[in-house]
Amino acid sequence: MQALEFDSKKKVLNITKKNIPEITDSHQVLVKVAYSGICGTDIHIIAGEFPCKDDSPVTMGHEFSGTVVKTGSDVTHVKVGDKVAVDPNNGCNVCYFCHSGSPHFCKIGGINNAVGIWRHGGWADYALVPDILVHLLPPTVSLKQGALSEPMSCVAHGWDRIAPVTVGQKILITGAGIIGNLWVIVLHLQGHRRVVVSEPNAQRRKIIEHLETGYECVAPEVLQERTKKDPNYLFDVIIDCSGSPAAIQSGFGLLNYGGKFCLFGVAPPHATVSISPFQLYAKEVTLYPVLVNPLTFPKSLGLLEALGDRYIDYEKLGIKTFKLSQYKEALDELAKGKIGKAVFEF
Template sequence: MQAVVFNLQEKSLGVAEKDIPKVENADEVLVKVAYAGVCGTDLHIIQGEFPIKKDGVTLGHEFSGVIVDIGTSVNMFKIGDHVVVDPNSGCQVCDFCHSGEPHFCETALSTVITGLFKDGGWAEYCLVPQHQIMKIPASITLEQAALCEPLSCLAHGWDKISPIPVGKNILITGAGIIGNLWVICLHLQGHRRVTISEPNPHRRNQLTQLDTGYDAITPDELKDRQGKGVLYDLIIDCSGFGPAIENALSLLNYGGKLCIFGVAPPHVKISISPYEIYLKELTIVSVKINPFTFPKALGLLEALGERYLNYDNLGIKTFSLFQYQEALDCLKKGTIAKAMFKI
């Protein structure tokens, strides 16, 4: 089979010919991959900014597919089922895992995440344990289901910043795919007073395709509005850009919340004012992956449907595995919101 493999030691990325994985353990499931997304985390990985298996691994932690083989103890799934794969799993032994917080599991962080430490979905086939897959309802296509993993992270973030009363003034910084997914989820839930700040003109124009009526502005326009006293009750940073995160605090209204959703490089630092946090009773919330939120993400996929999940409207472009470099280049240039391998 064909797979896109990254070797951290050699700092190399390329298509390789690999054997199709075989089901050897009783709880394993072999998935024929249909769609696999390229995440911002993948860009960090390729740039050497994120921990990963050093001697070569097939990337890809956002993917959907069809089961083609199962282990002897697998009884919840059958060959032919359409499924999504949750790449994250705890060790199931440590205090964090037993406390329902597997996303804090330090053992898993360095050993078991699919697409980082185990071969992932940028390939024709992927082998995963049954506890990391979920069956897709008939109303959800494999194409739509490939967005389940990022939506599961969003669902975790939604839980952490709730309640979000309708009528509040909301700002989203960054209109990549995560910003766009927040846009459609907020619109689905009835929010109308939403502004998106994005420096890239192509991405600002892309937002009009979503037909939400939200206001897409440049960071300079945001600064101008700030000078006129415009403040926000909730700011969701999807950029991972240090200066944008730092500035967001000064844009918050009294009692406001800042949700740090975008992943900044590890070396980035910001300066904040404890007095301002005290004075305004601000809340700063961070979001790390998706503990137990895949069912919620499937619910969001069903509710969003074709009205919101059209790839063209979201700025998602599909590529073959052999077009991996073109996909990465388009993402870096910002001419698309997301690259998706159609396999």
């Protein structure tokens, strides 16, 4: 089979030929990959800004869907031929955090042992994964849509953190990459209409128009101009999907009294922002950082089912598919902001 591997020591990606993995444990599932996404975290890994397996090359890809082709003898919840999506994260199940319902804080598991980052993942024709990570797709959710299960499960965790958000509140989303777009459709599905999206890239601003939500998408400088004209031009909820320290810092100035600020985008590890503690006190604002997807994969599948073809449309969301051999082209188009997301199609 073909696999796209990353060597963290040399910081290079290479397509290699490998044997199809063999089941060696009764709780393993062999998945024939159908679609596998490129995540912002993957780009940070390739740039050497995010840790990954470093003792040997790793097949990347932690967002993928596919078909079950073989199962271990103790696998009971899926069978050969089932259409599935794979959750890349699981805890050790014995530490304090796992027993407290927060497996994403697990020092052994969670992001520290994720499929496609520390274990071989879905940028390959086949992926061998533990059965605990395999989720059956709802009948109305296609494999193409199912490839968005992992990022949508992170959005579901973010929603759990900031809820309740009352219909009628003013909401600002900063960043119109794929995560910002997923937030847009989830908010629209739930009846929110007073939503503004801020995005510096003109091509990505057009993507928001294609989603047909009626949400306004403007350049960041437009928000600054409005604030100068009207000091009360403020938002009750701000969801940063950019990870940009500048966007985060300027966003705090747009937050209303009693507002909520969701830090969803992943900022560079050593980046800092300057925030006035007095403003935090005076406005009684609340910060909601969001880390991956603890126990939210079933919610993700429910969201995909509810959103359906009206919202989960690759063309409308700015998603482009590539062959695995086109990985350089995919990364280049992402870097230039020509597309919202790249997905490998097998």
